[in-house]
Amino acid sequence: MLIASAVVVVVAVAVVGALGLGGGGDEGPSAPPRTGSVVSVTRETLTERTTVDGQLGYGTELPLPVKATGTVTWLPEQGATVERGDELLRADDRPVILMYGSLPMYRSLGLAPREDEQAPADGQDPDGQGSGEQDPGEQQLGSGGGKSPALVGPSGSPAPEGPGSGEGTDASRTPSEPPELWGMDVMQFETNLAALGYTGFTVDERFTTGTAAAVRRWQRSLGLAETGTVGVGDVIYAAGKVRIGSAGARLGSAVGENTLTYTGTARKVIVNASAADASWAVRGSAVTVGLPDGSPVRGEVASVGKRAATPEGDGGEGGTGQPATIPVTVTIEDQKSIGRLESGPVTVEYVGNEVKDVLAVPVAALVALAEGGHGLETADGRFVAAKTGLFADGDVEVGGPAVREGMKVRIPE
Template sequence: MSGAGTETGAKAAHPVEPTDPVDPVREGTAPPRNAGRRRRNRTILVVAAVTVVAAVAAAGGLGLGGGEEKPPSAPPRAGSTVAVARTSLVERTSVEGTLGYGAEIPLPVKATGTVTWLPEPGTTAERGDTLLRVDDRPVVLLYGTLPMYRELGMTAATPPPDTTGTTNPPASGGAGGTDGGADGATTGGTTGGKGTSTGTDAPPPSPPPQPMRGMDVLQFESNLAALGYTGFTVDEKFTSGTERAVERWQKTLGLPATGRVGLGDVIYSTGRVRLGQAGVRLGGPAGENTLTYTGTSRKVVVNASAAEASWAVRGTELTVKLPDGTPVKGRVASVGRQATAPGGDGGTGGGGAPTVPVTITLADQRALGRLESGPVTVEYVGRKRENVLAVPVAALVALAEGGHGLETTDGRFVTARTGLFADGLVEVGGPAVREGLKVRIPQ
């Protein structure tokens, strides 16, 4: 009995698989084949498990996993920070303008006759140049502000009273031109005594011409001297010296040397002129609309809104941007006093707001290059705020309760009152807004 029980326990402790007999292992020999296969299988299973874990982890990282995961934390707030700064703000406004020489004005041509020569449009004329020819006589440009209103030359003196044919007063005691004789005969023209007639005496010689005087004489003599004609004193008297100088000038022009300047021989302007379009053709009669002119300096004309033209004050400095973007300094020279609607009805109707012409001069003509006309942009200063707190406009945030605010670097929001907007900045204020405060610019 005891021998049988011991055997049974050994079997339980060492069960034998009938389908998998185990060969005895000899010392110093390789393990059996089946054992090595099992080890290799276990190694493959371990590697496969590691691969699956890695794949699952990768899928979870790409958001492909299906299991519950902790949501990612919120990313940090993006954006830069700036400090509230104290500065000056200037509001600039742009309007459209036109570059050119200005409106053409008719020349005050006073010569009468037939137009026999005209210049090319765009020709520049200066002192002493011929503007046009009337009856083949040159009309010359001179400089001055006083228009030509009379002929210039020596004036004839007032002749003495005419005493030809008068008699001397009768002698004492006589009457009626008689010598008081008994026969009452007249003695006029018969004797050389008292009461004789002077009707046969020669008239006295005429007095010499007298100098003409006036400011127009001074203006003309100044031009004559500037052209190189001398021999007279530049003053308000047209003397014989002036007359001789005029004769030399007339010979140069191919005119008869009369020494006198006709009313239509000269046209005055304040300086050089640029001649425009002619109002008549060759062979037509001369008149006030015969030829137009402008100044030689290029300028800008802006048709400014009459309701918003407070910036247009004579002498105001501004910036003109040429078509290529080049900035040029300008200055308001004149402002029209009559508003005109776009339809040209004087502001009484039309489809647009009335405008006034504003003329802007450009001191640096060289900066314009060869550009003579074209559209330009005029920038002028509107409002200006000095010594105020400001931040970039992008730093403003809209508050839920209304208005604007600023976000500080620690995430707080402070209320900010806004003022002038200019050059990408905005004026700000408020109890919590101070110079140097760091605020965030959201992205």
């Protein structure tokens, strides 16, 4: 029994010693460290970035201004790219050609017939064969009144005399020469004709016999009658090459204004931005487009809508209550960076706010002070008050009388 009691006493003393309950020393065990690292207060530029959703595509489809009449006999495939000189469609098996320009085709272009001869009917050869009756829907261009021929303007009036008229005046034209059409639409058409390789005339505002000869060669290449006159429905102008959209007509139906739609060939992003927070949407501002695979692409704000709308209504009484939005169009200059993707959801990142040349620390360095507000713990354990500003990319703008550049502060664990 004595031996067993001794063993128990020894074990108890060892346990007490291990727990540190029997010592009477002045120093206890050291406290664990309160910080994981020390950082410096730096001076930098902070940029706050915001991400919104967008939709990649070719933009809104617009109807082609088709002025040809008859029956639709051919349509291109949706998504096809049409360039200058290519066919957009065929009406009564007659091609409608794309040209580049901003002025719509509003009249036929050709040489006006002389008063001593009768204009041929539409679609007949200009040699006078056929019925000899003029199409009532086609306006005869001429000077009228038995006077000698003159230049004919866009509205049928004589061209003004003066510098640049030159050969077009009555004094320099013989009665056997036909009058010439003139106007900016003539120059626009001649520019396209020359770009397609049909030359032999001066690109100006006058439709001359040289222009008519080039038109006949162009018509021959299209398999058309070589009349030397371009009908109002033969050409459609666009700013550049177009991408064919959806068709509003089928083969065999009548040609109309909604026969075919088109878009541009460049892919762009449409963002329905909040009308109340669209200050970032400024034309020319740089943004970053995030593709579905996560790769970033540089973009630029090209246009900003001026009319706000709600997703499902007007936002008033009985509306959806959703915030009003405005459409923002973002263009992407490097189309190859998008790859083969034609449409889909994307993100658009923009700079919401930016401050330059400010003191900043990591957000994790901020501590809450007992008296309120935020502060920083210095390397020697003191706490100093700090005013906070912009939060961006994990850093925060700080300031205050005790905060200076290069100061060492702790990041609490």
